[in-house]
Amino acid sequence: MSKKNIALLAGGYTGEYEVSINSAKNIAANLDADKYNVYTILINRDRWFYQADGELVDIDKNDFSLMLNGIKIKFDSVFITVHGTPGEDGKLQGYLDLIGLPYNTCDATTSAITMNKAYTKVLVHGIRNLNAAKxxxxxxxxxxxxxxxxxxxxxxxxxxxxxxxxxxxxxxxxxxxxxxxxxxxxxxxxxxxxxxxFIKGREFSRGIARLHGKLVVLPATEIISSKEFFDYEAKYTPGVSQEITPAHLTNEQNQIISDILTEIYIRLNCRGMVRIDFILQEDTGDFYFIEVNTTPGQSANSLIPQQVRAAGMDVKNFYGDIIEASSIGY
Missing domain, CATH: 3.30.1490.20 (ATP-grasp fold, A domain)
Structure with a gap:
């Protein structure tokens, strides 16, 4: 079986550039080398390039190909791990759709909508047991x-x-x-x-992905921040917040949350893996929606890898399944 060429897209145009690079390093380390040739492509506002032996080789944007040592490399699939624009807001997805290349994330429309918190809240309104802050x-x-x-x-x-x-x-x-x-x-x-x-309560984040054609809800992570809320510093500074995976939830809570997440995923026409953040309100235990992340962080300690391991799954197989699913369009 010939190996597939995978373009691992990282970087982006925002302050999350370095976070994206860390995600790409972990994904590259966890993609099966027997199945995939992985090329990490970095993108910034000036250029899209691949680093080969210290030399920067630009991507040909006409067909998203790479010329290495006189050989034209074309890709079978693209794994987008760009947080923020242009990888999370649908811009890259629209470009890849135009040139006919499959990718691992939600499509351009869903990516653009979920990047807009206000629009997303309107679309998920009315889902059973789902609340949103005024x-x-x-x-x-x-x-x-x-x-x-x-x-x-x-x-x-x-x-x-x-x-x-x-x-x-x-x-x-x-x-x-x-x-x-x-x-x-x-x-x-x-x-x-x-x-x-502000909704006072316990904050959670939980991944959901379509694997082998079936929707799989991963174990939840509870985030306990020593700061007043889970801000950028709390997310990326070791020791500022505590992440408990799997979270302490009752069987009933787990089932209700799984049902809500599944409905959100289907209603928004999500693809690949997404992570949904929510709060269980203090006193009532009601579910309050925060947001959908369509390109969630994938560094070794990020929430999705934590949740995959907590589910007893292999991270390498998980990423492989995401790539295979992208090739058949779900």
Whole structure:
């Protein structure tokens, strides 16, 4: 059996560039070398390139190919692990669709929609047992009356970029006086922002993937942050937050959560692996939706690899199954 050529796409145009590089290193280390020739392609605003023996070789964007030692390398499949734009918001997916190359993530439409937190909340509205925090979406060019925001929503509030990833530009505010600075911080990251009520409770993240044609919900991870919320520092600084995988949940809670996640995945027409973040509200235990991540982090200690191991699955087989699924379009 001939080996498949896999383009492992990493980097991107955001502050999550290094996170993406770490994801790519772990994926490359866990792809079966007997089945796949893996080429890590780095992308930034200036160029898309492959590093070969210290030399940078540019990708031919006409057909996404690579010329190495006089030989043209074409790819059987693309594994996108670019967090943020252009890998998580549908731009790369649209390009790959145009040239007819299969890839591992959701399609362009789903990727673009799930990157927009406000749109996603509208689409998942009405799913049984699913709640969403009350929120207001603001556009950068509009006038922002903090008093009317304060009158509409109950403090404390979360202010966050509508299209951001990894909690960059996010703030928790407790009073009207803190709103202007929080709005400015979020607008620095995005032209649309979301102001939403804070839901007090336990925070979780849980992967779901289509493997061998069947939807598999991975064990949940509970995130306990020593900071006020799970921000960029808490996500990527060792020791700032504690991650418990598998999370301590009752059988009933596990079943309800699995059903909700499955419905979200189907309703949004997801593909490959996604990670869904949510809160179980204190006192009520109600499920509150946070967001869908369509290119979740894949470094060795990231949540999806943790959850795959907790499920008793082999990470190498898991990534292989994701690639094989991408080749047949689900």
């Amino acid at each position: 929120s207001v979406k603001l556009l950068k060019n509009d006038l922002h009356d903090v008093s009317s925001i304060a009158a509409t929503l109950n403090f404390p509030l979360f202010v966050k970029p509508n299209n951001g990833g990894s909690s960059v530009g996010m703030s928790k505010v407790h009073s009207v006086a803190e709103l202007p600075a929080a709005l400015e911080k979020a607008f620095h990251e995005d032209s649309q922002i979301l102001v939403e009520e």
